[in-house]
Each structure stands twice: as C-alpha cells, then as structure tokens.
Amino acid sequence: MATTSRSTKRADAARNIERALDAAITCLSQRPNATMAEIAKEAGIGRVTLYAHFASRAELLEAVVTRVIEAGERTLSGIDLDGDPRGALTRLITGSWQLVDQARSIIAAAEGEIPPERMRALHGSPAARVEALIARGRQEGSIRADMPATWQVAVLHQILHGAGAEVAAGRLEPNEAPGLIITTVNAILDPH
Structure with a gap:
C-alpha cells in the first residue's frame, strides 16, 4: 500500500x-x-x-527555457541541412526564426534572470548545429574563413535575438524578419 x-x-x-x-x-x-x-x-x-x-522564479525560467529549447531541437532536427551550406543555413535560419519568434517573451524573461553563461550552455545543442554547418561551408569555400567560427555562430545568434527584440518593440513585422536576417547573415558570411 x-x-x-x-x-x-x-x-x-x-x-x-x-x-x-x-x-x-x-x-x-x-x-x-x-x-x-x-x-x-x-x-x-x-x-x-x-x-x-x-x-525560485529563475529555477522555473531555466526549466521553461530548457523545455522550449528541447521542443525547438525536435523541430530543427527535421530541417534538411544537406547540400549547399548557404542554402542549408537559409533553411536553418528560417526554422530558427520561427522558434525565436514564438519564444521571444520567454527569452526576454529568462535573459533577466538566468546568467548569460547558463543561457549559452542551454543553447549549446542548437549552436553546435550551426557551428557544424558553418564549418562545412568554410571548408567548401562558401562561407568566409577569416574570422573564428564561434564568432560567426555568436553573431548569427545575436541577429536572431535582435530581430526578436525589434519585433517586440514594434519596429519590425515578424514576417519581414527572416528575409532581413538571411540578408544580414549572408553579407557577414560571404567569402567574397
């Protein structure tokens, strides 16, 4: 009993x-x-x-962010990353933007209470996916290799979250963000 x-x-x-x-x-x-x-x-x-x-609220937020990232990972793992690295990156950015857009308020809440190093650790798996794709593009010559790949991943991450902040502030329409993100990232990663 x-x-x-x-x-x-x-x-x-x-x-x-x-x-x-x-x-x-x-x-x-x-x-x-x-x-x-x-x-x-x-x-x-x-x-x-x-x-x-x-x-604490921080502990709850960490559990929420973990859950949101795990759900995002299930979505991102279904994106085809084969073929041209730049094309694959475009598909990944589009899928990632949808997740950032859906979770931007949660991310905003978490960034105020979860230390930055912990937020980076929670984003480790999505970052590893991007880093592997960038490394492949660098090796094939379609992505510039004159700066650290970790920097390129960090910049991409900040552009995604910056777009989320702009949408939240009402200065950017959500449906316009993917095109702007892709254009910006392509300009930064272009090897020419």
Missing part, C-alpha cells in the same frame, strides 16, 4: 510540474514579467506547490 501511495504522489508531482511548465509558457509568452503567483494560478496549483517544485 505504501508503494502505491508513493507512486500516486510521484504521479501527482509530475502532473503538477507539467502544469506549472505549461502555465509558465502561457503566462511568460503574454507577459515576460509574470509572477510566480500568476503562474501558479494559471496552472491551477497553489504557490506553495509551485515553490515546492521550483524554489
């Missing part, structure tokens, strides 16, 4: 965590400064329960 009780408690805890993460994504997508109380209310759980699973 004790095992059944523990299993039920674990299942309840897992459901509460899922509800909290879903609620955090909903709330933070609408308001990057959503409070723990608002998130708990959206999840249909008490603040004490929320704090039992996430000791």
Whole structure:
C-alpha cells in the first residue's frame, strides 16, 4: 500500500510540474514579467506547490527555457541541412526564426534572470548545429574563413535575438524578419 501511495504522489508531482511548465509558457509568452503567483494560478496549483517544485522564479525560467529549447531541437532536427551550406543555413535560419519568434517573451524573461553563461550552455545543442554547418561551408569555400567560427555562430545568434527584440518593440513585422536576417547573415558570411 505504501508503494502505491508513493507512486500516486510521484504521479501527482509530475502532473503538477507539467502544469506549472505549461502555465509558465502561457503566462511568460503574454507577459515576460509574470509572477510566480500568476503562474501558479494559471496552472491551477497553489504557490506553495509551485515553490515546492521550483524554489525560485529563475529555477522555473531555466526549466521553461530548457523545455522550449528541447521542443525547438525536435523541430530543427527535421530541417534538411544537406547540400549547399548557404542554402542549408537559409533553411536553418528560417526554422530558427520561427522558434525565436514564438519564444521571444520567454527569452526576454529568462535573459533577466538566468546568467548569460547558463543561457549559452542551454543553447549549446542548437549552436553546435550551426557551428557544424558553418564549418562545412568554410571548408567548401562558401562561407568566409577569416574570422573564428564561434564568432560567426555568436553573431548569427545575436541577429536572431535582435530581430526578436525589434519585433517586440514594434519596429519590425515578424514576417519581414527572416528575409532581413538571411540578408544580414549572408553579407557577414560571404567569402567574397
């Protein structure tokens, strides 16, 4: 009987965590400064329960960013990166922009509370995909090789997030961003 009780408690805890993460994504997508109380209310759980699973807003934000990046990874892993590296990079940028656009409020909330080095670590897998593609383009001569590949990846990342900030500020339409991002990145990476 004790095992059944523990299993039920674990299942309840897992459901509460899922509800909290879903609620955090909903709330933070609408308001990057959503409070723990608002998130708990959206999840249909008490603040004490929320704090039992996430000791701080920063801890909750890290879990949310992890979830969003993992979902993004599933999407990005389906993008064809074969063939011409510049064409593959264009496809990857388009797919990445859609994810950044969907998660820009969550990213804005996280950047204020999660240290930059931790944000970089959370973005490690997407960055590795871009870095491998840039390395292939450099080797084939379609991407300039006179600057570090890590710099090129960092600049691409900043351009994506900068476009998100411009959209959030109302200075750029979301549907215009991919073309501008691709044009900017191509100008920076062009070996000629």
